[in-house]
Amino acid sequence: MKKILLSAVSLLLLVSCSNEESNSTSDLATTSTHDHRGCASHEVHEQQLRENPELAAKMQEIERFTQNAIANGRLVNGKIQIPVVVNVLYRTAAENISLTQIQSQIDVLNKDFNATNSDFNHVPTVFSGVKANVGISFVLDAVYRKSTTKTSWGTRDAMKKSTQGGINPTSPTTKLNLWVCTIGGGILGYAQFPGGSSATDGVVIDSKYLGTTGTATAPFNKGRTATHEVGHWMNLRHIWGDTTCGSDLVSDTPTHNTANYGLPAFPHYSTCTGTPIEMTMNYMDYTDDAGMYMFSNGQKSRMLAIFASGGSRFSFAQP
Ligand code: ARG
Ligand code: ZN
Numbered sequence: 001m002k003k004i005l006l007s008a009v010s011l012l013l014l015v016s017c018s019n020e021e022s023n024s025t026s027d028l029a030t031t032s033t034h035d036h037r038g039c040a041s042h043e044v045h046e047q048q049l050r051e052n053p054e055l056a057a058k059m060q061e062i063e064r065f066t067q068n069a070i071a072n073g074r075l076v077n078g079k080i081q082i083p084v085v086v087n088v089l090y091r092t093a094a095e096n097i098s099l100t101q102i103q104s105q106i107d108v109l110n111k112d113f114n115a116t117n118s119d120f121n122h123v124p125t126v127f128s129g130v131k132a133n134v135g136i137s138f139v140l141d142a143v144y145r146k147s148t149t150k151t152s153w154g155t156r157d158a159m160k161k162s163t164q165g166g167i168n169p170t171s172p173t174t175k176l177n178l179w180v181c182t183i184g185g186g187i188l189g190y191a192q193f194p195g196g197s198s199a200t201d202g203v204v205i206d207s208k209y210l211g212t213t214g215t216a217t218a219p220f221n222k223g224r225t226a227t228h229e230v231g232h233w234m235n236l237r238h239i240w241g242d243t244t245c246g247s248d249l250v251s252d253t254p255t256h257n258t259a260n261y262g263l264p265a266f267p268h269y270s271t272c273t274g275t276p277i278e279m280t281m282n283y284m285d286y287t288d289d290a291g292m293y294m295f296s297n298g299q300k301s302r303m304l305a306i307f308a309s310g311g312s313r314f315s316f317a318q319p
């Protein structure tokens with residue numbers, strides 16, 4: 001990403017230099033006194049273009065990317081910005097949650113993924129070297145609402161299909177679709193990992209555990225269910241690896257015995273190899289919302305990788 005931006009910057013430099021030159025050709029007096037000293041990048045680039053005929057096409061592609069990214073608002077200060085489409089399915093008035101509650105969830109995602117959550121400084125010193133600012137932001141793109149007679153939707157993706165009374169996803173290869181409904185069975189939310197069908201791509205959050213206001217219910221009323229599920233959507237596994245002393249494929253997170261619940265006292269030691277202190281405050285554990293407040297650098301790398309060129313969610317970074 002940095003390389004692309006740098007190239008785009010040098011292209012802009014080239015364009016501004018070219019303009020300067022074409023302006024000056026209409027004014028011979030200016031041209032004769034203007035030696036282009038501040039603009040060597042232009043001559044260098046001209047030379048490179050002569051030597052490498054493919055460069056022009058490559059730079060054109062970079063410019064297309066840059067212009068699309070700017071026009072679509074996907075890259076803000078060089079960072080990925082994900083448009084979020086919220087699909088609300090309701091039977092009761094309470095399930096038809098307010099825009100305020102929806103926005104409170106977007107706000108939490110922005111804080112948690114940019115290390116601006118107020119509890120980020122609660123991360124114990126032992127993990128301060130690996131706590132991450134992921135640097136991905138989210139913007140509410142649209143809210144769709146549909147009334148239903150269903151009392152609960154389960155976890156078989158019915159809420160994602162209009163043929164089953166749900167709402168089909170909108171632009172699922174460029175927008176994160178978030179369904180809000182009553183799931184049932186004590187499930188707070190669930191996500192589809194990268195690589196699945198785009199027809200069912202996105203995350204589902206029970207309306208009682210979405211955001212921080214309205215129907216949001218303690219101890220899951222700090223919006224961390226969506227942070228956790230979006231973590232899965234960006235390819236993160238549970239920190240305990242879904243088996244005893246399992247692996248989450250991230251090297252800077254300690255091996256956990258199993259899921260942690262509630263608000264674990266610190267330090268909580270693992271009995272797995274090396275008996276490390278568990279990172280119970282990681283978003284990918286199962287504690288109460290108040291007990292989770294960090295991603296690790298290794299998790300950040302895993303997430304950013306899917307948005308890189310060739311990554312399964314590259315389309316979200318390049319419209
Ligand atoms: N998929 C998990 C579940 O439904 C989500 C856990 C989220 N944890 C939380 N504190 N919000 O159980
Ligand atoms: Zn999970």
Ligand code: CA
Pocket residue numbers: 247248249250251252253254255
């Ligand atoms: Ca690990």
